[in-house]
Amino acid sequence: MRQWIRVPAGPRGVALTGLAVVLTLALVAMLAPAVVPGSPTEISKDLALRAPTLAEPFGMDDLGRSVLSRVVHAYRVSLGVALGSVALALVLGGPLGLVAGYAEGATDQLIMRPLDVLMAFPAILLAIALMSVFGTGVALVSIALAVVYTPIVARVVRAAVLAAKVEIYVDGARALGATVPRLVLGHILPNAATPVLVQASVLMAIAILVEASLSFLGVGVRPPTPSLGLMLADGRGFMLQAPWMVVFPGLAIMAAVLGFNMLADGLRDWLDPGSA
């Protein structure tokens, strides 16, 4: 129980490693056509199920498409859905949590009770139910995830607002005659920054997992859009002849999710040491 010995990596190291992974993948996704010259959708029958080589380190799929090229392009979908859904959830859930936490009482109940109902469903179940109603596609996956995330964001913001409201410096600002908008935006909201940043990072990780799961199950992104989940669904049928079809897309998902989880873990310990 040698508590005085610090974990060598340190929370800053963990956060920065996570950030490096995430930024690298984002850069790869953005510059996809330059990183992998081959087309992700070009079919060449004579290359079908070709094992990994130096030129094509991830091998070829059943239609002779480059697995590496498809993984890189699929990151665009993964990260795009993650970014879009979290941004939308922040826009929707942030103000709701802010108002609920600041007003308390009846307003709080009116906002939070319906959100509790949404949170009462397992996340992936709610996402599947939403997809079954509204159909498949990149935009719809993002919207479905945003609906699942909105109550979570609202809760985090509300909790931070409730905690900050009773701080002495807020009373001080109020005594000095700060208006309500100034009080909320200038003194209370900044306290929500750390928990929201950590939560957003966790939600990005989960979004990548859920998008891949939904696409794998056939209720997410539509083919021929390259998606890591779709690639795994295709690869299942060729597991024995071409294991690279399932190994690399899975590792790709894991790398991105791990990056965001490390970022969240590191940020939490670094910015808010008391909670760990």
Next chain:
Amino acid sequence: MWLYAARRLLLAVPLLLGMSVVVFGLMRLVPGDPAVVVLGYKATPDAVRALREAFHLDEPLPTQYLRWLGGVVRGDFGLDFRQNEPIGRMILDRLPVTIELTLLATACAALIGVPLGLLGGGRRGGAADRASLAIGLVGISIPDFWLGIMLILLVSLGAGLLPSSGFVPFVESPAENVIHLILPALTLAASRAAVLGRLTRAAVLDTVRRGFVQYARAKGLADRAVLFRHVLPNAAIPIVTVLGLQVGYMLGGAIVVETIFTLPGVGRMTLDAVLERNYPVVQSTVLVIGAMFMLVNLVTDILYGVIDPRVRQR
């Protein structure tokens, strides 16, 4: 204690009602005529009319909702138009598979996760701690469906050890039943074990700081005795809460795992119904799984009160 449990139960009723409204409302948002969606575009006008009548689709929405809710409360989920079978019976047939899978996975998660956390939290900063932290971080980042595919590839197809699909009822052959559920349960448990491990570590580290642990150590008790007699019982409170949340999460994860391992559970029934646009079935299974999720959380809440008397006072 009973008052606390009763209050929690009472709070669950509006939540359940809210869930039923969400599920019912969601399925009414399906674009187009539900009768045509269910029957397909080649359906004859007569068939469409018959279905509209059978489902009371011509009545106002609130009436439809109350009629549906009245049936659900009595365990009557209506008739599945494709299979011509009561949906309630179909769910009842598949529920034991999902429940057994979830229970088995919960046991796996607890048996892997708690020791992992104890190993780390007992010696903060040591090699074991860093290893358990790394395992935890990787564990929560592995996509469960990919883990399932890898297990099938390596264990079933590669080593030929365990079956990769199918289900044998417990009453037919208990041994075969468990053998068929080992890989699915491990798949479902892996990420939850990682979450539990991380939480156990945090709970242990939090408890170790307390005065009574310092006292136990000061009076010369061995590390192991301190850990098991003083630290673990106190760290158990948050562990139980999070375990409850994980059971609920697994009910959702069961959809994915049952699909990969072709288990005839409620999760796969839900996905099949979604893919077939069989909305009456989707509506019923989503509500049943959601209600089970809520029930597990309710039991956890009450258990929390049993373990920690301070919670009851609030």
